[in-house]
Amino acid sequence: MVLSYSVSSMTVTDSLIRGTMINAIRNLSLLFMVFIMPIQVLGGENTTPSSDEGHYHACLDMAANNPKGAFDEATRWESLGGGHPARYCALAALMGMGRFSEAAQGFAKLADELNSSAEFKAKILARSAEAWLLFGDTQTALKAIDTAIRMSAEDAEPLVIRAQVFAAMGAFWEATDDLGQAIAIAPYDADALAFRASAWRQLDILDLAEEDAKRALSIMPTHPDALLELGNILRIQGDNAGARQKWLAIISAWPASKAARAAQANIELLDVAKQ
Numbered sequence: 001m002v003l004s005y006s007v008s009s010m011t012v013t014d015s016l017i018r019g020t021m022i023n024a025i026r027n028l029s030l031l032f033m034v035f036i037m038p039i040q041v042l043g044g045e046n047t048t049p050s051s052d053e054g055h056y057h058a059c060l061d062m063a064a065n066n067p068k069g070a071f072d073e074a075t076r077w078e079s080l081g082g083g084h085p086a087r088y089c090a091l092a093a094l095m096g097m098g099r100f101s102e103a104a105q106g107f108a109k110l111a112d113e114l115n116s117s118a119e120f121k122a123k124i125l126a127r128s129a130e131a132w133l134l135f136g137d138t139q140t141a142l143k144a145i146d147t148a149i150r151m152s153a154e155d156a157e158p159l160v161i162r163a164q165v166f167a168a169m170g171a172f173w174e175a176t177d178d179l180g181q182a183i184a185i186a187p188y189d190a191d192a193l194a195f196r197a198s199a200w201r202q203l204d205i206l207d208l209a210e211e212d213a214k215r216a217l218s219i220m221p222t223h224p225d226a227l228l229e230l231g232n233i234l235r236i237q238g239d240n241a242g243a244r245q246k247w248l249a250i251i252s253a254w255p256a257s258k259a260a261r262a263a264q265a266n267i268e269l270l271d272v273a274k275q
Helices: 020-033 039-046 049-065 067-098 100-113 118-135 140-151 156-168 172-185 190-202 206-219 224-237 240-253 258-273
Strands: 003-007 010-014
Touching: 003 049, 003 258, 020 190, 039 206, 049 067, 067 100, 067 118, 100 140, 118 140, 140 156, 156 172, 156 190, 172 190, 190 224, 206 224, 224 240, 240 258
Parallel strands: none
Antiparallel strands: 003 010
16 A cells, blocks of 8 residues: 655655665565574584684675675685585575575575574575565565464564565555564564554554554664654654654664665655645
């Protein structure tokens, strides 16, 4: 659903591009860094943490900032016996390089090969689902994340990822259901709350959207997506001054963020509407 509201004599589309929903999906390529698989899990019985753990973390750090360099290093390391830790870094680097289909297939294969608990296999499958979503294959992403959820029922992260898949499919009620379950598991997850606020807004249920955005801000007062979302809600409600205040707060606290760029675009729309 795309919400529109009138400003003076023009209509401004409050599209997903200026909300948190699409930001959440576009930022997925960085989410593999949120959960760094323990090297012992990836390496199995052959892991030697004293010699490999530093290499592994350095490789993942490089994947976040220089994915091509990290991919080359991980490939070299794997050829020298780096095993699953090296491959995990290579796949993370593929995510950063935008080679999502290759990464998705690689994460699925890695999950199948790992001799570890269902919990950790589910984490790897979640990475595969993220990559399929970024590639644009929502159906395959949904299959992967459904499997991950069945393997780790008490983990909030796969539920949030499935909510992102549902959001990409326009299934916002399903997204709110998954986010509700995730928040029940992790009630202080400000990201999930901000995301659900956006989903409620897409469903035009502004009271619940506002409640979730404020809950997120009570946990993290400068949360950029929650501020962006609350500004969007206030704008829809006709409170231009309040919306501007929230958007300016993002620009002040997070000037280099995507949320700040979205906030600046929204402010410019308000200024154009005044003319």
